[in-house]
Amino acid sequence: MELSSRETWTVIHGLVLGTVFLLAFAGGLAGLWSLRPGLVTTQGIRERMTRLYYGTWIMAVVAWATVITGTWIVYPWYRAALARVGEDVFAGCAGAVRPIDTCSPRDFLLSNVSGTTEAWHSFGMEWKEHVAWAAPFLATAAAFLVTYYGARLIARPWLRAAVIVMLVGAFAAAAIGGAFGAFINKVAPII
């Protein structure tokens, strides 16, 4: 049982941070959803708010960690141009059934040497690498709002709904990134 350095970073980026993000989102959403008048006592509000602060800030920090590791550590391995020989952009991918030393995952997908794979890059990766960055923006703003207003959100249903919209938006952005990341790593793993 061994993982290379690159595989380890891929696991940290996608699996470890992704799982923590999902857990924090679930906790944050459940906490915000039930933060309504009549549902919680004064003591219950204190207990719930502490959990909500932790949940939303963990979500925000993990979202930043995920996009930073993805963009600045994993992505350069994915997009390295290794296959060009002379005029032939994908010469290094000839006969490959998965990325190899002379054919990066991006080269492999765009070359279509093992099935119709181009759209995994031109649509999937191109969408994922951009939209995922909306997650930390939204999650950080939502965490700030939860901290700033605290229990006052109970009395401000419209504002509470706005924070929920932002949290769900952050989750949707992360879900697009995570889903395409998982599929792309299946078709063209970083090795």
Place this chain on the structure above:
Amino acid sequence: MTSTHHDAETVPELADLHLVDKPDGPGAAAILAAGIGIFVLGLLTTLNEMSEGIHTFLDAFDGDGGVGPLSGKTILATVAYFGSWAVLWVLWRNKDIDIKKTFWIGLGLGVVGTVLMFPPVFQAFA
């Protein structure tokens, strides 16, 4: 600054918490900054396809790090996010800004930014 939300009066459970009323300005700043960050990222994603000069500019942010123009897009969008948040915070920290209106503006910016970073849209400008 006069803030009159009277949260503890509308929800009795809050009375025992002795919460101090706060202005909506800082909250509005956070919401609008998120919209601005997403909008700038979407705008740069499309501009990167439209202009070779902008592509070269965005590409230069990581030196030879291999990230390509995504480095410039994400760095500038992050600067726009935190920068706009800081400016709006200073301007609005003691004011009761209309947070509903700010949310809709932020949402609009976020939606436009998201559309501009959808591949069929920005690739149409390549």
